[in-house]
Amino acid sequence: MAANRLIPSAWSNAFNNFFFDRQIPYGMALVRICLPLVLLVEMSMRWPWVVEFYSADGAPAPIAMAYGYWEFLPFLPGTWAVAAFTVMLLLMASLIVGWNSRLSAAGVFVLYTYFTMQDSLSSLTKYSVFSSHMFLLLSLSECGAVWSVDRLIELRRQGMTRASSWLGEGRAVEVWPQRLLQLFIGIVYFGAAVTKMQTPTYFSGDQMRLWLLTNVNHWNPLGELLSLQPALLVPMCYIAIIWEITFVFMVWNKTLRVPFLVVGALFHFMTTLTLGLIVFPLVCFSLYMAFVTEEDVRWWRERMARRSGFLRSVSQLLTTPYRLLLEAIAPLARFGNVAYVGILLGATALGLVGHRAIDLYAANTPTGRYELQPMDPQLARRMLRTDTVIREQDKLLSFDIGKLMVGGVVVETGKTFKTGDRIHAQANLIPPHEDLFVECQLVSDRGLIHDQSNGIAMRQDFRYTFNYLLPETLRAGDYQFILKLNNQEVARQTIKIAEPEPETAEESVALAE
């Protein structure tokens, strides 16, 4: 009986401690500042295109259509879309400074989700989905309880003069929205791991290799370089999935919290270098701010108080403009919601005027509307012809020679080998391809064929490997592996067979005698 009473009580205490502890919401405040800052820049770039992307007067691309819902959300007329979009940008700005924080967050949640859902081609991505979740949770939280105009006004009402300083200005609130945000991050990683488990080519590194070579995102020099060493990708893929699965369980541990977050930050930073993603990692860094606690802020302040020099200067450089901004806005905020609404309406009106001045379609210019120009007939014919035959060389991603294989992928470490070495000549193929007749020849620099092997690469195969034991009879010199697909040469790789070492040569002579 006692146990029966204890267990629910223990569970309930744990639940209450976890969700209803009261803390100053530094983490939520940082999310409130960083996330809208990133998205304000990103969405501002789309502002000139509002009519085209989101309104009934342009070419919206609602995500609901892909799910079979043809008229899920109404399309706004161009002018209304511009006005609503401008309001959204302004609400993001007011969220950054924490002026009517919850109202601003709720407004951004509704408008941002609406606009991104109406443009699945150039606005809706998974990071916009994360952001919608964040704005929803921010609107449920008291994210303006610290480092905000809201808090500044609150403190001034209480007669505090140094209200915007870093010392003691926060108000403790229930942490459940912050906990939901933290759980959200963990569940997203868990779901992402499930996706990877359902993608067999993820574990062989093939999917990642082809993504590294994709050019739909920004410049990704490291990705292109890494694609030369696919064997490196295999262990990285396993590390990533293990980290994704364990994140939601481990990040609560006091010892493991920082290492897990650091690995996560590195992971997202690497997506910039390897995949060319920019906004996605910035959004994720903003979300990570939800893990900042009171202790972290205290630790940071103590550290800054002790130190003088570079770190302190950086800290001041980051915080002073924000503090000055709050100070500047606070007098306006004294007028309450009248000032808030007045600024929103005024800026929206300016936005409408500005948009009319841009005149994207040149409808009001003296020269009149744009006129379509005919295209080159030859080019049109070429583009309208459907190609059904793939060149043999286009089926080959790479032809790798090496002594070591990791996860079924050849590691290339050099082009010089010696007789007696076991080496692999591996053709990495690009799908789709039909069942292929694959042939590999080992040819000397005199054109003499020393070996010829062949086989069938099935249509589902990503690679075909020829294994060689370089015979002792091969003299030192240059050789070439020649790869043929369907009897057509598609690649050559030159290797060097090194001179045998002197001891080995003497032993050979002795044996021959």
Add this chain to the structure above:
Amino acid sequence: MKRYAAIATIVIYLGALGWGVVSHTLSLGHVSHPAMYYLVWDMFCGWSGYESRHHLIAQGVSGEHYLLNPAPWGEFKPYGPAYRTDYDSFGMHSIRIAQSVLNHTDHEPIQQIFLVEESWSKRYNRPDFLWRMEFEEEKDQMSYFHTRATYNGDGMLMDRRNNWTTAMAHHHVASDPRLVKLRSHSRPFFAVSPNAGRNSAPNGMPNAAPISNASSPIQQTSFAEPATP
């Protein structure tokens, strides 16, 4: 009361996130509603061996062709070098873009609009210095073209095909002589508008959009629900 509302919010929110993971894991209702896009975490789930770009071509009544993208007023590049149309992987939205360009420009009457997919092997995406490290052959890139969809001048769908890589994968299988022989002996079946009266899409897009996926061999039929994203 406030505490109960908070607990209800926590339970509902975590329940929704949990349902998203279960639904995605078991492929159960994961594409049943647009809201599922907000609960399913399938980032980077797909891949292709070919880089592709989309071109919109309009044909006037005179027979002249007009390239509609990039639009005369310029194009927005959302995430890199690709245009907005290039992210239309299901070929669903491009017709709206074409119609928008036509609506806001002067031109002769249009009789047909084509969505053309251009693809090239990703091996050529390597920069030249990396190409030289990888291959002894010269770089000789070739683009493959494939008409993905054809619309009439009013934007009504006339013909729609799989993307090029899926079409090629099917072509490789379907050109098997044994299958060709079997197909030639199958009994033909004709059905006229089996979905008439159902919630078909604007622009005449059929409910049974013939999109299939090499990794999920589910044949779309005339009676199937709309293609999943």
